[in-house]
Amino acid sequence: MLPAPFLHRLEQALGKDKLSTDPATCLVYGYDHSRRQSLPAAVAFPASHEDTLALVRVCREFRIPLTARGRATNTTGAAVPPEGGVAASFERMQRIAAIDPDNRLAVVEPGVLNGDLQQTLREHGFFWAPDPSSSPFCTVGGNLACNAAGPRAVKYGSCRENTLGLHAVAGTGEDFRCGVRTTKGATGYDLTRLLIGSEGTLALITEATLKLTPSPSAVRTLRATYRDVGTAARAVARIMAQPVTPCALEFMDRTALDLARRQAGDVVPEAGAMLMIEVDGEPGALADAADAVSRAARGEGLLALHTASDRDQARALWAARKALSPAQRSLSPHKINEDVVVPVSRLPELVADIERLARVHDLPIVSFGHAGNGNLHVNLLPRDETERERATACLDALFERVIALQGTLSGEHGIGLAKRAFMSRALEPATLSLMHGIKQCFDPDGILNPGKLLP
Ligand SMILES: Cc1cc2nc3c(=O)[nH]c(=O)nc-3n(C[C@H](O)[C@H](O)[C@H](O)COP(=O)(O)OP(=O)(O)OC[C@H]3O[C@@H](n4cnc5c(N)ncnc54)[C@H](O)[C@@H]3O)c2cc1C
Known part of the structure; x- marks a missing residue:
């Protein structure tokens, strides 16, 4: 159960049509392809960056867990909300804001389906390299959060190598842009690569500037x-x-x-x-x-x-x-x-x-x-x-x-709930401790996707 003042504030911030506490709706947004399930107490449907910002701020004020969600095709339980709270579905943010062939980039909202994006890009003679087999059903936001890839990664790389910049809202309730719109950049820490693969535990991505590659003949x-x-x-x-x-x-x-x-x-x-x-x-x-x-x-x-x-x-x-x-x-x-x-x-x-x-x-x-x-x-x-x-x-x-064999736990699916217990075997204590420090900095109250990724 969520506190009534919280729900009231959230309803005011988002509007009634972007929030549901209907049990049947909560049931639908409580599982993912891992077949794990845990009910959120409410589902939010942000339609813009401003909605997402308001959502995170209200959740932080009341210390309510907030789990982002694309189309739930991940295989690790990453989109399941084990602590309940609010599930944030990005299905109303499906705009391809720009395709810029001269600069080989596209600007998209997180709810755009990978397959839809590829189809649109094809008409312009380009593609975005990450091509998971689930491409018709999964979102760019989910791809970025899992650092998804696919067969083409061997030559063209995964999300990390093919994303120029992001617009996002941290668990602190601050919104920020990171990355570049250029093909080179050496201005400070690379927060874009940090957010990619962070499984919604540091910030919610509201827009991505993606690096495009010309389609081969x-x-x-x-x-x-x-x-x-x-x-x-x-x-x-x-x-x-x-x-x-x-x-x-x-x-x-x-x-x-x-x-x-x-x-x-x-x-x-x-x-x-x-x-x-x-x-x-x-x-x-x-x-x-x-x-x-x-x-x-x-x-x-x-x-x-x-x-x-x-x-x-x-x-x-x-x-x-x-x-x-x-x-x-x-x-x-x-x-x-x-x-x-x-x-x-x-x-x-x-x-x-x-x-x-x-x-x-x-x-x-x-x-x-x-x-x-x-x-x-x-x-x-x-x-x-x-x-x-x-x-x-x-x-x-x-x-x-x-x-x-000097390998690692996951190449593209991520850690989620499924592999969290093995993280301390894969990474040194000092590395994990730095990761916990980063989490603390982006999300001091631990409201974003709690229970995931870090042991
Ligand atoms: C049949 C099948 C084939 C697959 N093949 C591949 C493959 O070839 N390669 C591959 O890499 N993966 C593959 N996958 C896994 C899966 O499709 C990918 O992980 C995909 O990127 C998940 O996208 P999604 O939209 O479903 O995200 P979800 O499963 O809904 O969420 C995944 C993670 O992203 C976070 N998230 C979602 N949106 C945002 C946002 N806006 N901001 C911050 N965090 C967010 C969620 O909190 C969660 O942690 C496959 C899955 C299936 C079922």
Whole structure:
């Protein structure tokens, strides 16, 4: 229950139509794709920067928890409000305020869907590099808060490399701009990069200036199949060690291929592992680029190397890859979806470790993902209560190995509630202490997304 004076003040600040305490509405805004759930006591629908500012100020005055929300597609519980309070949905802030091709930037509100933005940019000959598989359903605000990425990150980077500046409201109730509208900038601390990946725990983002990239004129898709995951992982390291950077380098293990075949049929081959490799650029340079990555892809364990014969075949392969995430729910409603990262050269060791962990803990594990970044989605698929218990132990061992391989807990999904307990293993005490200091500075009363990220 929220105090009546608080609700009264909030209603005055936002207007009745931007606030709901209806239990049915609260139910809808209390869960996310992690399948965790916790009810907010109210849902706010800010429609502008000024609304967001008023919302944070009133919440701070009454010390009420405030959890920002895009479209709740995150997998870590980051948008669930475990302490109740107010959920702030940015679905009424979907304006693309400017597209500026001369300066290669776009200015957008946080509720714009990634897919809608990409479609609009396409008409101008540009794209924004972060391209999560959930692109049609997730928001730019959520992308920024999680430092989301996708297949293209191997060449073009994640949100951090593709955002110039932000307008935001800190947990103190102060609004501020950070970053630049230029392609260079050396003016003080980089608060833009700090806010990106902070999961709504430091400030609410109300506007973002995004760095655009011109769309490549042509793309070529290659498919390499391997005897086993080890030989495929060694091919990834070879591809990344040569000068042509692919614009996608995706990995699927045998179980992922079997699942994908159920979705897409025979276009997905039978093999121990598969790499999907894309190169992009000007049509004249594409053949040489494809040759360079093909040379690197060849080696021990290669079964076949094909260039997608046409756009339809390439599209079908991508559709199968993108359908993998939801398809796993058919194997296990309790899937544990990790997105660990290791240095690319350690990928062969990681895939060997994952195979060993699946055997030792006797669990189905599906691995696929952005191998060019050393980023694997390791999906543990327990089918009953005993397997769930084994999955917990297996997860612990997985993180242990990833850290030993000089990797990190998350490449793009973030920490949320799910991985918070492991943060003190991944980061040194001094680093964590500085992070707590930053949190204190931006949000001294701890009202923004409490219970997340920091242990
Ligand atoms: C099928 C599927 C495929 C996926 N594929 C990928 C992938 O390829 N790559 C990838 O990176 N992720 C992927 N994801 C995860 C997810 O889509 C991303 O994390 C996405 O960025 C979340 O966006 P959202 O709008 O749903 O945000 P939400 O889930 O609603 O929120 C995520 C976080 O952002 C915060 N937040 C939201 N808006 C703001 C704001 N305005 N200011 C401050 N904080 C805010 C929330 O508090 C929360 O901490 C996938 C998810 C699914 C379900």
